[in-house]
Amino acid sequence: MITQFKRRTVWLILASALVVGGCQRRYEQDKLAQPPDVNSINITSDYAPRTIGATGGYQAWIDTVKLDRNGVVTFYRPDGTFYLTEHYYEIYPWSNAIRVSADEPRGGFVWQLSAEGFRILQGGRAGTYDSGYEMQSVLRAVLDITTAPVRLLDSAGLVKAPEPVKVEGLWHHSIERAGSEVEPRLPEAVFYQDADSGLVDMIWFADAAGQKSFAVRGYDYRKAGKQQVLVPAKIEVFRTDAKGLLQKRLVKIDFK
Numbered sequence: 001m002i003t004q005f006k007r008r009t010v011w012l013i014l015a016s017a018l019v020v021g022g023c024q025r026r027y028e029q030d031k032l033a034q035p036p037d038v039n040s041i042n043i044t045s046d047y048a049p050r051t052i053g054a055t056g057g058y059q060a061w062i063d064t065v066k067l068d069r070n071g072v073v074t075f076y077r078p079d080g081t082f083y084l085t086e087h088y089y090e091i092y093p094w095s096n097a098i099r100v101s102a103d104e105p106r107g108g109f110v111w112q113l114s115a116e117g118f119r120i121l122q123g124g125r126a127g128t129y130d131s132g133y134e135m136q137s138v139l140r141a142v143l144d145i146t147t148a149p150v151r152l153l154d155s156a157g158l159v160k161a162p163e164p165v166k167v168e169g170l171w172h173h174s175i176e177r178a179g180s181e182v183e184p185r186l187p188e189a190v191f192y193q194d195a196d197s198g199l200v201d202m203i204w205f206a207d208a209a210g211q212k213s214f215a216v217r218g219y220d221y222r223k224a225g226k227q228q229v230l231v232p233a234k235i236e237v238f239r240t241d242a243k244g245l246l247q248k249r250l251v252k253i254d255f256k
Contacts, residue, residue, distance in 0.1 A: 032095040033065045048152040054198035056229035067091040071253040093147040113139040141216035148200035171195040204244040
């Protein structure tokens, strides 16, 4: 009887822990999936309206509090081999947050990048997948290229260059985002807006030391989510030199 009582007690404790953990995760998810305060949006630039209009319009983005995306991910290793896997992404445009999860042979995991930094919510850390970069850098790249229309609304921290530049043979407007005191670990970034389409199809992230600069590119823009906003169906992350020239491809994501 005593042994049976102990077993029941253990199972009750475990069940309670699972319920509490599940509630906390749902609460955190609900906290991230919040609509914007439209009264606080003050558009003073000419580039943000173009990108927002090209990707679905203001109301579509205001109503998009979360994007669920499944992607086939290829990590390219320095020795020429690659690692193929599948990740599930939860992207929160207005909370500036992203969560990625996967069930892999090395073990399942849930990682999150938000204003609070990079967090491991479940499982271990697979590190760089031998691709040369921490996953938090890859997550930042995926988040920013997907939610670029919302990121461009932060006009206080952005400066548009007076003259367009050529990127891969096409004219783009470059919009620079400096690091902030709120998020000091975020690298300086430059958003490249296609002069014709208005899409932000490339972002360059400059490491302070100039040794880990990287860029993300978006391709094949398609409608996604309930509000059918336009987002890249394919994303690639590249190593770059200090001037932003693309070098080695590190990661490729093909969304379903």
